[in-house]
Amino acid sequence: MSKLARYDPFSLSRIDPLEDIDDLFKGFFVRPVAFEGRPQMQIKMDVKESDxxxxxxxxxxxxxxxxxxxSIDGNQVSISAETKEEKEEKxxxxxxxxERYSGKVVRSFTLAHDVDEAKAQAxxxxxxxxxxxxxxxxxxxxKLAIQ
Structure with a gap:
């Protein structure tokens, strides 16, 4: 006959430490960590294409x-903006x-065609x-002619 054991839900001997650590950190690195009380600056964009x-x-x-x-590099465009915190206390x-943001934000995107940097305007x-x-x-x- 096999040995019977009483089930104890609070026992630490039944816990697989590697499995439980994986469950603890599951999804932790999927989303960036946001600091409570600090507003996040974002660059929201509309991109339109003509011929x-x-x-x-x-x-x-x-x-x-x-x-x-x-900055423009071929078909890669990057926009960066920086605001500085001004402290004035009387x-x-x-x-x-x-709630005002201070810091740097960068937004990069890739277009289907290369951009002519010399003619670009902002x-x-x-x-x-x-x-x-x-x-x-x-x-x-x-077409090359073969000799």
Whole structure:
């Protein structure tokens, strides 16, 4: 006859430590960790395509024009913006709540066609960055004569 054991739900001897650690961290690295009380700045965009140009409208409110940088590398476009925290406290005044973001945010995306960097234009007005990104002319194939 086999040995009978009484079930104890609080016993640590039945726990497989490797399996339980996997369950503990499952999904932990799937989402980035957000710090409570700190607002997150995001760049929200609309990208439109016509026959010869991409037009991008990116919402970047509260950022100075000089703190926005756009880089183009072939069909890869990156937009970065940085805001600096300004601390000004007067005597007898304390900050009860601060929801304004300070830091750096970057947004990159890939387009279907290469962009002509020389003809690209950018305008920033009322918190909206507008990019006009002309498509690079496709070079036509050249037929070589065999000698």
């Amino acid at each position: 010869d140009t991409y037009t991008v409208h990116a919402d970047i409110p509260g950022v100075k024009k000089d703190d926005i940088h756009v 005597k007898g005044e304390k900050v009860l709540r601060s 305008k920033y007005s009322d918190g909206v960055l507008e990019l006009s990104l002309p498509k690079k002319a496709v070079s036509s194939a050249r």
